[in-house]
Amino acid sequence: MSASPDFTDASAGLLRPDRPFNAFEDTVERLLQTIRLGILAPGEALPPERELAARLGVSRDTVREAIKSLAEAGYLVSRRGRYGGTFLAEVLPAPRGDGVRHSRAEIDDVLGLREILETGAVRAAATRSLSIGERQALRRRLADVRGAAPEDYRRLDSRLHLAIAEAAGLPSLVPLIAHNRMRLNELLDCIPLLVRNIAHSDEQHAAIVAAILAGDADTAAQTMTAHLWGTAALLHGFLD
Missing domain, CATH: 1.10.10.10 (Winged helix-like DNA-binding domain superfamily/Winged helix DNA-binding domain)
Known part of the structure; x- marks a missing residue:
């Protein structure tokens, strides 16, 4: 063929x-x-x-x-x-998210702000001397999302990303990332969960947390950027 x-x-x-x-x-x-x-x-x-x-x-x-x-x-x-x-397929799936349509400008706004906030957060977290409690929290959130059932995945994924924001040690950063994450989840709810993407995200999550705990800010930021680009690719593919 x-x-x-x-x-x-x-x-x-x-x-x-x-x-x-x-x-x-x-x-x-x-x-x-x-x-x-x-x-x-x-x-x-x-x-x-x-x-x-x-x-x-x-x-x-x-x-x-x-x-x-x-x-x-x-x-x-x-x-x-x-x-x-x-x-x-002869008939394509109907969009999810109760038929809500999101513009390219809205998607770009959410993803662009996310990259600025979350790459900055992971770099800040990796440059701090984390407490034992902060280290345990990161490991616990990572374990939670790696063992998540599909219906719990996005909720636990959000908790891991917020734990990274908290590890940055900047209290005013956390609500900004939380608000952006709420907007992101509205977009993610419009696309299907892909098993291979979850496996890839789990690998990247593990690498991000490992880099933070090792104090390797450059690797943490580079891996987070790649992780965010992967999500952006899927959102643009399904929603643009």
Whole structure:
């Protein structure tokens, strides 16, 4: 199975190599963009995994995980056999969040403020001499989110990020991050939870907390930035 000329031409600017730190999330975003922009017609086949992987600059495993996640979310259909492959669903899922639509400007505002606040918070936390209680709180919140059931994941994820804000030692920062997180969760409630994204987030959470506890501010900030970009990629993919 090969891509149609129309798909190849129209998707050239979208299916391009992405940031290596968030390969899965970026792959989902690019595939969703081709869907939401109408480059793929309902029932039309995607290019083979090998071709998508080469064009995106990611592994076939990453493409396979992205396709599996979008199939579970109802956007794609995989079929076996001689005429099998991966196809755009005939009817796409309805938006979540009680039909509320969020503008690109609103999404960018939430995500831009989040990057400023949370990268600053994690850098501040890593430069402080944390108390035993603060260290225990970070480890406890990390353990909570890593063992979270899907229905509890976003609540416990929020608690971990707020614990990092508290570890920064700036009391006025915490309510700012809490308010931004409330706005973020309104956006996250409009998109599905993807198992592979949760696993990737857990890895990044562990690396962020480890860097804070080690006093490595640069690594903590860089990992937090990559983590935030992954969330941003999914939100733009599903909501733009």
